[in-house]
Each structure stands twice: as C-alpha cells, then as structure tokens.
Amino acid sequence: MSNPMSNRVQELVDQALTLTDDERAEIVERLMESLPPNLDFDAEWGDEIDRRIADIEAGRTKLEPLDDAIAMARAAIR
Numbered sequence: 001m002s003n004p005m006s007n008r009v010q011e012l013v014d015q016a017l018t019l020t021d022d023e024r025a026e027i028v029e030r031l032m033e034s035l036p037p038n039l040d041f042d043a044e045w046g047d048e049i050d051r052r053i054a055d056i057e058a059g060r061t062k063l064e065p066l067d068d069a070i071a072m073a074r075a076a077i078r
Contacts, residue, residue, distance in 0.1 A: 017066070021063060025053070025056070
C-alpha cells in the first residue's frame with residue numbers, strides 16, 4: 001500500500017503483533033468473516049487460504065517470527 005496506515009490502525013496492528021499465533025489467527029478469521037460478501041475475492045484465493053490454515057493447524061507448516069522472516073527475505077535479495 002502506498003498510503004501510510006492511520007495512527008489508529010498502526011496502534012491496533014502493534015497490539016495484535018503482541019498476541020499469540022492462535023490469537024492472531026482468530027482475529028484474521030473474524031475480520032475476514034466481517035467483510036461484506038460482495039468483495040471480489042477469487043474463490044481460488046479462498047481455497048489457498050483454507051489450505052494454508054489447515055497446514056498450520058495440522059503442524060505441516062513451520063511458522064517463523066516476523067523479524068526472522070524479514071531478515072531471511074533481505075538476505076535472499078542481497
């Protein structure tokens with residue numbers, strides 16, 4: 001996004017990032033469910049999201065802390 005987040009949104013994000021993985025996942029799920037159904041999300045993306053959530057819940061996917069993921073991404077492009 002090219003526009004910086006509002007202060008309120010930034011505060012919420014900062015608070016959310018202190019939560020556990022399960023708590024953050026619950027927030028994401030509830031926010032996604034709160035969006036109006038007329039938003040143009042491709043069914044394929046919904047299927048991919050469901051698959052990834054199932055992989056996380058089943059322990060098939062290793063989650064990395066955000067700071068580690070960013071560091072790995074930066075190292076990969078250098």
